[in-house]
Amino acid sequence: MVLMAPCLQDSFFLCNGACNAIDSRNKVKKGDEGICASFRRCVCWSCVVYWLRPIASLAEETTSILMERLYGVADMSPEDTEEVARIMTENREEAGERVGQQHSEMHKQNSIAIDQAENYVEELKKSMSPIPGGLPPSIPEINSGLDELLFEGDIIMTPEQAESYFRVPEEGRRSKRQAFQDKENFPKTLWSQGVFYTFNATLNKKGQDAVDAAVAFWQANTCINFTKTDDPDKAPVKPVLHFYPGDIHVCASFIGRMFALNVQGVSIGAGCERFETTTHEIAHALGFIHEHNRWDRDEYVLVYTDKVNANNSYDYKKVDKNENENYDKGYDFGSIMHYRESSFAAKKGDIVMVARNPDYKKSIGGAMTPVYGDVYRMNMLYSCYDRCRYSGTLCKNEGMPHPKDCKVCQCPSGFGGDDCSQRQAPSHGLTCGETLVAGAEWKTLESSNVVGSGNGHADQGNRSDPHHCTWHVTAPEGKVIEHYVSFVGMRNQKDDILCHDVCKYGGLKIKGHEKSRIPEGMKLCCLDQLKKVRTTVSNVLIIEAYNSWYYTDFTIQYKMLDAYDIASALPGTTTQFNCKNEIDGVYPDGTCLPYFVYCSNEVAILHSCPANLVYAGNQCVWPDECKK
Numbered sequence: 001m002v003l004m005a006p007c008l009q010d011s012f013f014l015c016n017g018a019c020n021a022i023d024s025r026n027k028v029k030k031g032d033e034g035i036c037a038s039f040r041r042c043v044c045w046s047c048v049v050y051w052l053r054p055i056a057s058l059a060e061e062t063t064s065i066l067m068e069r070l071y072g073v074a075d076m077s078p079e080d081t082e083e084v085a086r087i088m089t090e091n092r093e094e095a096g097e098r099v100g101q102q103h104s105e106m107h108k109q110n111s112i113a114i115d116q117a118e119n120y121v122e123e124l125k126k127s128m129s130p131i132p133g134g135l136p137p138s139i140p141e142i143n144s145g146l147d148e149l150l151f152e153g154d155i156i157m158t159p160e161q162a163e164s165y166f167r168v169p170e171e172g173r174r175s176k177r178q179a180f181q182d183k184e185n186f187p188k189t190l191w192s193q194g195v196f197y198t199f200n201a202t203l204n205k206k207g208q209d210a211v212d213a214a215v216a217f218w219q220a221n222t223c224i225n226f227t228k229t230d231d232p233d234k235a236p237v238k239p240v241l242h243f244y245p246g247d248i249h250v251c252a253s254f255i256g257r258m259f260a261l262n263v264q265g266v267s268i269g270a271g272c273e274r275f276e277t278t279t280h281e282i283a284h285a286l287g288f289i290h291e292h293n294r295w296d297r298d299e300y301v302l303v304y305t306d307k308v309n310a311n312n313s314y315d316y317k318k319v320d321k322n323e324n325e326n327y328d329k330g331y332d333f334g335s336i337m338h339y340r341e342s343s344f345a346a347k348k349g350d351i352v353m354v355a356r357n358p359d360y361k362k363s364i365g366g367a368m369t370p371v372y373g374d375v376y377r378m379n380m381l382y383s384c385y386d387r388c389r390y391s392g393t394l395c396k397n398e399g400m401p402h403p404k405d406c407k408v409c410q411c412p413s414g415f416g417g418d419d420c421s422q423r424q425a426p427s428h429g430l431t432c433g434e435t436l437v438a439g440a441e442w443k444t445l446e447s448s449n450v451v452g453s454g455n456g457h458a459d460q461g462n463r464s465d466p467h468h469c470t471w472h473v474t475a476p477e478g479k480v481i482e483h484y485v486s487f488v489g490m491r492n493q494k495d496d497i498l499c500h501d502v503c504k505y506g507g508l509k510i511k512g513h514e515k516s517r518i519p520e521g522m523k524l525c526c527l528d529q530l531k532k533v534r535t536t537v538s539n540v541l542i543i544e545a546y547n548s549w550y551y552t553d554f555t556i557q558y559k560m561l562d563a564y565d566i567a568s569a570l571p572g573t574t575t576q577f578n579c580k581n582e583i584d585g586v587y588p589d590g591t592c593l594p595y596f597v598y599c600s601n602e603v604a605i606l607h608s609c610p611a612n613l614v615y616a617g618n619q620c621v622w623p624d625e626c627k628k
Contacts, residue, residue, distance in 0.1 A: 076158065083159040085148050091166035096313030100305040106298060135366065135501060139251050139280065140312075140343045142271045146250060152290055152315045153343065154252045154281065156265070165317075189256035190287060190382060194225035196235040200244035206273040211243050214278035221375045221410070223384035223403040224286065232263060239264040241285060251277050253284040275464065276368050280336050283374065287381055291331070291338040292353060295321040300331040301364075302354045312344035327380045332373040333363035334520030340365035340502075359513070359534070362523040366502030368464040372412045373518045379403055379410075396421045398517045412517045413509070414470055414542035424470040424544070428453070432469035438481050438541075438560040445471060445543070446555045448491050452506065452547035466506070466548035473541040475560035481512065481541040484533050487555040488524050498552065499526035506547030508554055512536035535561065 140153040151157055151165060197215065199208050215226045232240040239261040251272035258264045266281050292301060295318050303316045332338070333355065341353045341364045355361050379385055379400065388401035395401060395409035399420030402410050411420035426433050432450045436443070452467050473481055488508050489498050498506050507525030511517065513536060521542065524530065539560075545552045 080159055081149070084157060084162050087159060087162040087166060088148060088151070092311065092314045095166055095317055096305075096310070099303075099313050099316050102298075103303055103305050106302075135340075135504065136274065137271055138340050138343060138365075139272075139277060140339060142249055142251055142269070146252075147309075147311045147315075150250075150252055152293060153312075153339070155284065156252050156254050156267075158258075185259070188259045191224060191237075191257050192382075193237045194227060195241055195286075196227050196229050196232070196237050197241035197243065198229050198232045198235075200242065203243055203245045203268065204273070207243070207245060207268045210273045210275055210278045211268060211282075213275050214282050217275075217279055217370065218282060218286070218378070220404065221370075222378050222382060223387060224378075224382055238262050241266060243268050245269060251281055253281040255284050255289065256287040257285075276336060279370050283337060283370070283378070286378065288337055288374075288378070289319055289324065291333075291335040293317065293319050294326060294331065295319050295324045296326070296331065300333075300356055300360075302356055304350075304352055304354070307346060307350045307352050308344050309346045315344055325381075327377060329373065329376065330514050330516045330519045332371065332519040333360050333365075334367055334371050334373070336367045336370040336374050338365045338367065357522075359522040359524075359529070362501075362503045362507070362525060362529070363520060364502075366504070371520050372410065373520065375410060376400060376518055393419075395419055412511075413520060414472075414511050414544055415517070423472050424468075426469040427465070428467045430467060430469055432545075433471055435472045435474060436558075438473050438475045438479075438558050440559060442484075442557045442559045444555065444557050445473075446553075447545060448553045449551050451545040451553075452549070452551035454551060456550050466546040468544055468546035471543040471545075473543070473558050475539040477539055478563055479539050479560040480563045481536045481539065481558055482533055482561050483536075483541055483556055483558040485510075485524055485530050485554065485556045487553070488526075488530065489553060490551055491553045495527055505549040506545075506552040508552070508556075509542075509544040509546065510534075511542035511544075512538065512540055517542075539563075 143150055143153055147153075149156075151162070157165060197211075199211070203211075215228075218224055219226050227235075229235050229240065232242065239258055240263055242263045242265050244265055244267060249271055250267040250269040252267040254264060254266075264285065266285055268278060268281070272278070272281070292303075293316070297303075297318055305313050305316065308316065339353075341351050341361075342349065343352060343365070345352050353364055355364060384403035385400050387403050388406035391401055391406035393401040393406055393409065395411070397412060397415045397420045399409040399411040399415065402408050408418045409420045411417075411424070414424050416422050416424040423433055423435060430451070432447065436445065447469075451469050473483070475481055485508065489495060503523040503525035507523050509521045509523055511521030513522070513534065515537060521544075541558065543556065545554055
């Protein structure tokens, strides 16, 4: 149902409170789409006034709360709010159709690989155990129903930004104004003089603590300075970032510094008072977009737009390349800015985003903290590393000098030490972890009853700070490391005891399969992910075992190979990337290697004839019918 712009202020805001109240009194019939069956989707005032009369005072109060909390705090008028909704209503369907068409074309060109990737994910989903109580609500889930006013689930925009986002025509021409990063105004959209922030008097302690923790993180790991003020009017830098409660259950922010405002609101509503949410929303305010809306997203992620809620297809719109600077670093499934794989699904439980390399299926979304890639990009955005340009500090493994202490380095996960040349230190007093040397023959690394607390207690806090240990497997320059994970779980327990969504309670994080060491690695915690030989792209394999509940036990075999780079394409297809055929060998148990082809763009493509691999001449080969 279309929201009519002329009655936005009355209809949208009144219906929000009214529908909830009426539902609670059982006065709305199930399926009554004309009034309140879908949260916050209402028709014009004349259509709902009859229903609102019994609770007019409640509706008026809700109107005031919503208007003030969501947009009023940010100095936006009701007229601007109405204009944003009008622009979105008039353009989102067309934008969603364009996203759908793009993915339809991509599916046609890669139908075999895409279908097999989806089948793999569906099979893996069957093996997963439900998480007791489920994962905490995601940002899109908390904000469900506000698709009339929020972009991509949690982004607030002015009318001008909304026009830019949709490229609304002006006098018959498309607007050339840059969306998101707004390069016409850059760098004024950065907080170059620091961030002054304040709390709304009604923001509860839980919300304040979550914001303070997020502020402390970004301040400690970047050159951006934050200053709390109780008197925003006297703050020397404008706008003041105003964190306010959302009685309306909203986590939302503008992107970047809104330099024309005196106050810039960030909504931390009920359910948003968590560290992962506040760091995400503050990152938006500092200038970050969502990872899954990157211009190069389709090289790494498949989006099944036919499974997306019709009102949200446009939320998967990619940012244009000239508006999105990723500093030539790879896509990061583990970024705090990445939504979960089921975000905006029309049907609960459907998977909308699928990693083109199925090995990363468990790595999509669900981050509890910002990762090194987030910190790296924030420091690049604010030119923080320039502070250490003449420090003489040399960091290895793509680490960077810490902008707050140029003598030491910030390191990608898996690495540590002052210059990132060592293994990441174990946590919580553990003494595990080792640097191993691969040889020409298979060697075995096993761990049992070591990585974890052993107390069987899991909570949100444990998950954000799990017990972990790191192993490195190395080989001489010019070699790569072949490895085979045969077990992840807890020995003498059921096989898939750790097999949960996003490997919540424990598993392995494996790095070494990407050209860059900055992005987070693949997560393995399910049997269906195992029994597969993988090969690194360099002479270092990084293995991190982690657990927030009991123990993560594992067995992994490894050996070194000569590095090779075979320029080839899948039989019957073409590719612009250098690929290597991973079936030219056998598992340690003598069976054929998997049917993946790994390409230089870090994408694994499934072959169209996996069932027809044959073992001949001491190696696995493609049968003739697959070579055509």
